[in-house]
Amino acid sequence: MTKTGHVEMVHGGGGRAMADLIDGLFLRYLKNPCLEQAHDAAVLRPQSGRPVLTTDGHVVSPLFFPGGDIGALSVHGTLNDLAMAGAMPVALTVSFILEEGFSLADLERIVRSMADAARAAGVPVVAGDTKVVERGKGDGVYISTTGLGIAPEGVDIGPHRVQPGQAILLSGTIGDHGCAILSKRENLGFETEICSDSAALHRLVAAMIAISPSIALLRDPTRGGLAATLNEVAHAAGVGMALEEAAIPVHQDVAAACELLGLDPLHIANEGKLVAICDAGDADALLKAMRDDPLGRQAMRIGSVVEDDAALVEMTTRFGGRRIVDWLAGEQLPRIC
Amino acid sequence: MTKTGHVEMVHGGGGRAMADLIDGLFLRYLKNPCLEQAHDAAVLRPQSGRPVLTTDGHVVSPLFFPGGDIGALSVHGTLNDLAMAGAMPVALTVSFILEEGFSLADLERIVRSMADAARAAGVPVVAGDTKVVERGKGDGVYISTTGLGIAPEGVDIGPHRVQPGQAILLSGTIGDHGCAILSKRENLGFETEICSDSAALHRLVAAMIAISPSIALLRDPTRGGLAATLNEVAHAAGVGMALEEAAIPVHQDVAAACELLGLDPLHIANEGKLVAICDAGDADALLKAMRDDPLGRQAMRIGSVVEDDAALVEMTTRFGGRRIVDWLAGEQLPRIC
Known part of the structure; x- marks a missing residue:
């Protein structure tokens, strides 16, 4: 996607380089009909039951650790917050904040791990966003994940x-x-x-x-x-x-x-x-x-x-x-x- | 909330200091029945129609600018992404990534502005998350906002x-x-x-x-x-x-x-x-x-x-x-x- 193999400021500029990053990396691994609507917002099927929303920022350091990485963690953490309200997950959204200079190979590894975790859980990532910040204003990658779930009637947990x-x-x-x-x-x-x-x-x-x-x-x-x-x-x-x-x-x-x-x-x-x-x-x-x-x-x-x-x-x-x-x-x- | 008036690592530790920050700042301005459930996930009323989800990371620099700031911007941007799918907003979630040393007075100004924007739009912030990263690993504050909306039947935009x-x-x-x-x-x-x-x-x-x-x-x-x-x-x-x-x-x-x-x-x-x-x-x-x-x-x-x-x-x-x-x-x- 770039000659250098690293995230550059241009990947966050809203132009062609960003479109290439989205198509070549995020869509490649996270592909599903909602995400492919290629719009800022994803329109889902009607759901019956009480909607449950949760959000979590992930800033784990190091990004890769025994048994996981920030990608899988950001999926599991959000699914668990839904589950703790008794809700079954319907969809996830992810917001990436990338630091200039971060390795695109590491980013790919993280996105692949996120995609694997979402697939194993049976939950699609339906919308995303990517921003790039200058070197020294981040720490590789931060991920904020939000989950929408549905709580069955009659379950009252708290x-x-x-x-x-x-x-x-x-x-x-x-x-x-x-x-x-x-x-x-x-x-x-x-x-x-x-x-x-x-x-x-x-x-x-x-x-x-x-x-x-x-x-x-x-x-x-x-x-x-x-x-x-x-x-x-x-x-x-x-x-x-x-x-x-x-x-x-x-x-x-x-x-x-x-x-x-x-x-x-x-x-x-x-x-x-x-x-x-x-x-x-x-x-x-x-x-x-x-x-x-x-x-x-x-x-x-x-x-x-x-x-x-x-x-x-x-x-x-x-x-x-x-x-x-x-x-x-x-x-x-x-x-x- | 702290003697120094600045964000400290302790505010992200999951202990009492974080609870104090949440009660004293976030809940104070963003208060609503869902957020007060004081749980990681917010349970909403059932909604009829197609759910619409969108997410956006906000890394604007400077944080304050003529006509707005990152707080209001993070609300407007997300509501607009929902609106562009023809959806009326139901609820917002926010994920803050704070840099150690960031001024608590500036954070308060941002949260207040976010609360004002959400109130003016008639949309509650129902769930949130706060993480703190070390000095030099962020840029004051990054905000990822996610919106849930409902698209009326018959509207097909794309x-x-x-x-x-x-x-x-x-x-x-x-x-x-x-x-x-x-x-x-x-x-x-x-x-x-x-x-x-x-x-x-x-x-x-x-x-x-x-x-x-x-x-x-x-x-x-x-x-x-x-x-x-x-x-x-x-x-x-x-x-x-x-x-x-x-x-x-x-x-x-x-x-x-x-x-x-x-x-x-x-x-x-x-x-x-x-x-x-x-x-x-x-x-x-x-x-x-x-x-x-x-x-x-x-x-x-x-x-x-x-x-x-x-x-x-x-x-x-x-x-x-x-x-x-x-x-x-x-x-x-x-x-x-």
């Missing part, structure tokens, strides 16, 4: 439905994504086989809703990790949470990396895990449905919702003590997603 | 409907936005009173569709200007275009600035103008409806669609000559929107 006595379920190990990213940051210099758990959870969620349509809450513990997610929900719902450390699955390499770096797996980002809160009587059936899905094999009941006006998240440790699981006031891991 | 013999209409002067941006670029050093035409065109479009539901094409000539827009359409539709230079309105200050800088107003970006292509018999009624709207007062018929296998856009100049209006192979004005 902190307003969280009540004392309910069970807290977790779909698998925590900290994998954050540790995979950290292992690639040059200044940290630790080696591990840990892969990001980046994955699209909408099929797992569909299976869960089929078993228990009255599920109270779903969340994917991304930035800030499980600790931030549970504290946000506790705060919004005006309840406390009582966790059992021994029930929370952590991969042994993640545990080792965290010990080395002085980090707590509860604070580390995930990209393919979910927390569910449900009536205690539904917990076993839900756990079974989760474990039947490849993305929920290690699902566990990790605790209960309790009455607490202070909205604290507390944990019984492996050694029988109790500690407060706080969310971080400061920043632990920037550019993680 | 290059496939463009035919020889149809009339080409333009809603007003061209080049105002690009010249307003240029006047603020420090290295150019020209002064002018030109203001950006940044505006939301969905009400103008609704009035036009009410008069002529069979309108064939609508486009807003942004990046690459009127020249790029008409060339794209000619190319997609396999037709030629014959323009009359004398009929194309250009503000005298824009004409003067273009002469000074050696630019062609046909290549300069607009943010509050539209091109319409319609059956010749509908042109007068449409022009009247456009001129009745504050954003279409200076609407003109600027030419006709003609048969041309080469898909050229040609123009009869003020002096009676003819020239080809090409789109630019290279870049003229980067970071314009």
